[in-house]
Amino acid sequence: xxxxxxxxxxxxxxxxxxxxxxxxxxxxxxxxxxxxxxxxxxxxxxxxxxxxxxxxxxxxxxxxxxxxxxxxxxxxxxxxxxxxxxxxxxxxxxxxxxxxxxxxxxxxxxxxxxxxxxxxxxxxxxxxx
Ligand SMILES: [Zn+2]
Ligand SMILES: [Zn+2]
Numbered sequence: 870x871x872x873x874x875x876x877x878x879x880x881x882x883x884x885x886x887x888x889x890x891x892x893x894x895x896x897x898x899x900x901x902x903x904x905x906x907x908x909x910x911x912x913x914x915x916x917x918x919x920x921x922x923x924x925x926x927x928x929x930x931x932x933x934x935x936x937x938x939x940x941x942x943x944x945x946x947x948x949x950x951x952x953x954x955x956x957x958x959x960x961x962x963x964x965x966x967x968x969x970x971x972x973x974x975x976x977x978x979x980x981x982x983x984x985x986x987x988x989x990x991x992x993x994x995x996x997x998x
Contacts, residue, residue, distance in 0.1 A: 903928040904941060911947055918949045919960075937962075 874887035878896055885893030892900070906926040911917060914925075919937075923930050934952040936942040944950050944962045951960035954967040956974070961967045966974070 900932070903932055904936060907933060907936060907942060911942065915947055916949050917947070919951055922950070 875884050876887050877883065878885045878893040880892050880896040880900075883893055883895075890897055903926070907922055907928055910922060910925050914921070917925070919930060919933055922928070922933055930952075933942070933950075937944060937950055937952050942950060951962050953959070954961050954970055955965045956970040957967065959967045959970075964971070
């Protein structure tokens with residue numbers, strides 16, 4: 870096995886040898902460094918919010934969000950850590966979207982399904998643009 874699996878690092882764009890973490894060595898080191906910063910700040914400030922953590926450590930909200938979602942910073946341990954709802958940006962602590970957005974999307978999906986069910990089969994619905 871001499872073939873190297875290489876690809877561009879999604880974080881910095883440099884070519885690197887593919888690995889389980891999907892980023893190059895430099896980025897890995899950087900992320901681990903940022904994680905350590907967050908972790909040591911949270912050890913002393915367990916009730917910090919994401920914003921406080923961000924301004925205290927200089928680590929970006931995006932990266933903190935990834936740590937939370939990866940469970941490297943479990944929200945169970947840190948009661949005020951949140952990240953933004955994918956749909957409206959409201960602070961949430963689990964799933965990808967907040968409860969109201971989840972309900973809205975479910976309602977929309979149901980409505981679509983209903984329309985779909987009422988629609989007589991075999992008509993030229995989709996061909997009309
Ligand atoms: Zn990189
Ligand atoms: Zn939302």
